[in-house]
Amino acid sequence: MEQSIRTQPPGPRRRPPSRGTDRAVVPAPAAPADSRLRTASGDGSRPRARLRLPWPGRDRARTGRPARLTAIGTGVAAVAGTLLAAGLDRLLSGGLGLLFGLGYLVVCFQLAVRVRFPDLPAAPISGPIAFALALLVVGPVTAPGLTGQLVGLAGGLAVRAGWLFTGTGLAGLICAARWVAQRRLRRAR
Template sequence: MAGGAERGRPGAGRTGLRLPFGPRTGEREDARDDGHGGERGGERGGARRGGHPDSRLYGRRRTGRPTRLTAIGTGVAATVATVALAGVDRMLFGGLGVLFGIGYLVICFQLAVRVRFADLLAAPISGPIAFAVALLLLGPVTSSGLTAQVVALATGLATRAGWLFTGTGLAAAIVLARFVAQRRIHRDR
C-alpha cells in the first residue's frame, strides 16, 4: 500500500496496490518518471504501449498477429477437431454425413491458414490423417475384429472421398499460395 513512499517516486503508488510482479525497492524500473507525477508515455507498472501489463515477465510483446501452429500442434488440432465434429454429427444425425464433410472443409482451411511457414506441409498431411482417425473411431462397424475395422475404414474413406479430396486439396492450395507469396516477399527484399 505504501509503494510510492517506499520508492520515493511521485505517482508510483497512485493506484494504492503493489502488484507482486512489480519492481522491488532498489531495482531498476522499465517505466521512468517524467517529472509530472506520472510515467512517460502513459505507461504504468511496467506496462508497455499496446502490451500486456505482465509482458516483461513473458519476455516479449504481443502483436496483432495470430499465434501460429507448429507441425505437432497442427496434427493435434486437426485430430481433436475432426473427432469432435464426427462425434457431434453422429449424435445429432446418427452417422457421418454432410455436417462432418463441411466441418472437415472448415478444419482444413483453418489448419492451412494458421500453420507456421516452417511447417506448411503439416496442414495437408494432418487433415487426411485426422479424417481417417475419426472414421476409425466413430465410423459404422458391422462386426467386431480387425478385418471388419479395416473394411469399415476403407468403405468410409471411399464413400466420403469427395469431402476428403476437397478438404485436402483446399489445404494444399492455401499452403502453396502462402509458400509462393512468402518466396516473392523474400525475393523482393
C-alpha cells in the same frame, strides 16, 4: 568486455551510469520474496491469498496476428477438430454425413491458415490422417474384429472421398499460395 545475453543472469539489467553526470545510480528497492502473492478480498470476511503466476505475454498487448501452429500442434488440432465434428454429427444425426464433411473443411482451412511457415507441409498431411482416424473411431463397424474395422474404414473412405479430397486440396492450395507469397517477399528484399 560485455557478456553475451545467454550468460547473463535472468532479471532486469542495470545500466551503467551515464557519463557527464555527478549523481550516483540508486538501485531499485528489492521486491519481497512473496511478491507473487496478492490479497483478494472475497465477501469482506477476511482477505485470502491468491497466487499470481508469471504468464508469458500477460502484460503485453496483442498485435492482431493469429497464433501460429507448429507441426505437432497442427496434427493435434486436426485430430481434435475432426473428432469433434464427427462426434457432433454422430450425436445429432446418428451417422457421419454433411456436418462431418463441413467440419473437416473448416478444420483443413484453419490448419492451412494458422500453420507456421516452416511447417507448411504439415497442414495437408495431418488433415487426411485425422479424417481416417475419425472414421476409425466414430465410423460404423460392419463386422466385429480387425477385419470389420478395416472394411468399415475402407468403405467410409470410399463413400466420403469427395470431402477428403476437397479438404486436403483446399489445405494444399492455401499452403502453396502462402509458400509462393513468402518466396516473393523474400526475393523482393
